[in-house]
Amino acid sequence: MAHHLVRRPLRRAVAAAACLATLAAASGCSSAGGGDAVRIGVGGQPLLVYLPTTLAQQLGYYKKEGVQVRLADLQGGSKALQAMQGGSVDVVSGYYDHTIQMQAKHKDVVSFVNMLRYPSLVLAVSPKASKKIDSxxxxxxxxxxxxxxGSSTDFFLKKLLADHGMKADAASVQGIGGDSTAVAAMEQGRVDAAVMLDPAVSQLQKRAGAKRVKILTDxxxxxxxxxxxxxxxxxxxxxxxxxxxxxxxxxxxRKLAKAIVRALKYIDTHSAKEIAAKMPRKYAGDDPAVYEKAIAQAKDAYAKDGLIRPDGAAAVHKVLSAFTPEIAKADVDLKKTYTNEYLK
Incomplete structure (x- = not known):
């Protein structure tokens, strides 16, 4: 297949150009020749759902496995996916949802190590909401x-709206990021509610008062x-x-997958305080105690072995099909959306 053979060097050329153009400041991209570094785009690096990706770097696990890694914080799963499609990153630390979304578009995007067994998405109401929101x-x-x-937080919102008999566009979606920007948007009432992730949820509850932040689903x-x-x-x-x-x-x-599994084992066998101490200080914001508490609450949500199981993949597909017509209509082969081969 000639087009397939031509595509790879072309992708590398595009990748080098895009890397220099968009990620030089964020991640210190490898040279135009490609280098040995794997560029990983993270869909919001301070978010606890992606903690294993950064923790593996902080603990030196990538180096110990023999792979050089450069992380780029892209502040949203959809942006990280776009960066991979544009060639400015090689791998994405994002949600499994996107592999199914891409498979429905006949594009083979494959998950190869799982970090989280609970989505950890929280739908919260702003203490300054412009209308009364009880459900x-x-x-x-x-x-x-x-x-x-287009990120998984957006997918989750659409799923909840569909569950309650509403159309996907029944609410006005606003992109607010995932960390301090999300906290500020909720504090200031720029949005009435938000699908949030920790540590932002815990930080908002601390700043505004837990009783003033209504949680609709967790x-x-x-x-x-x-x-x-x-x-x-x-x-x-x-x-x-x-x-x-x-x-x-x-x-x-294989080395990336092994490093992530090592990070998951570290999370499982160490205290939240020990884990927090290994992470970049800026992720804790101005309240390390809240960050540590959020990690303690999140520990159970992390995967243990990195595997994706067929019933879990099927559940994600079922949810996405409920509110995404193109996925519902597509003949999605879930076996093409993930592999456990690199965990062996």
């Missing part, structure tokens, strides 16, 4: 914040996942790349 039904016509339109626990998704495990944050890259770089993919 998801009240979101009709409201301004609702997500990390970025998937940080197994109970919440069962209530919202009907399953006990739901693959969320993963590392994914396109099939071409994985086939061209099997050793690097």
């Amino acid at each position: 998801v039904d009240d979101l009709k016509g409201a301004k609702v914040g997500v990390t970025a339109p 998937t940080r626990t197994e109970r919440g996942v069962k209530e919202d998704f009907g399953v006990s495990t739901y693959p969320a944050a993963v590392l994914y790349s396109d099939r071409d890259w994985l086939e061209d770089h099997p050793d690097q993919a």
Whole structure:
């Protein structure tokens, strides 16, 4: 297949140009010749759902496995996916949702290590909401914040709206980022509600007062996942790349997966205080105690072995199909959306 053979060097040329243009400041991209560094775009690096990606770097696990990594904070899963498609990153630390979304568009994007077994998404109401919001039904016509339109926070909002008999555009979606920008948007009432992630949720509750931040739905626990998704495990944050890259770089993919599993084991066997101490100080904001508490609450949500299981993948597909017609209509082969091969 000649077009397939031509595409890879072309992708590398595009990748080098895009890297220099868009990520030089953010991640210190590798040279135009490609280098040995794997560029990982993170869909919001301070967010606890992506903590294993950064923790593996902080603990030196990538280097110990023999792979050089450069992380780029892209502040939203959809932006990270776009960066991979444009060639400015090789791998994405994002949500598994996007591999199914891409498969429905006949593009082979493959998850190869799972970091999170609960999505850890929280739908919260702003203490300065412009209207009374007591349930998801009240979101009709409201301004609702997500990390970025097209991200998994946006998917989750649309799922909740569909569950309550509303159209996907019943609420006005606003991109507010995932960390301090999300906290500020909620504090100032620029949005009426938001789909948030920790540590932002915990920081908002501390700053505004826990009683003033109404939580409508919470998937940080197994109970919440069962209530919202009907399953006990739901693959969320993963590392994914396109099939071409994985086939061209099997050793690097294997080393990345192994480093992430080592980070997951560290999380499982160390205290929140010890984990927080290893992370960049800026992620804790101005309240390290809140950051540490958020990690303690999140510990159970992290995957143990990095595997994605068929029932979890099927649950994600079922949820996405409920509010995304193109996914519902597409003949999605879930076996093409993930692999556990690099965990062996």
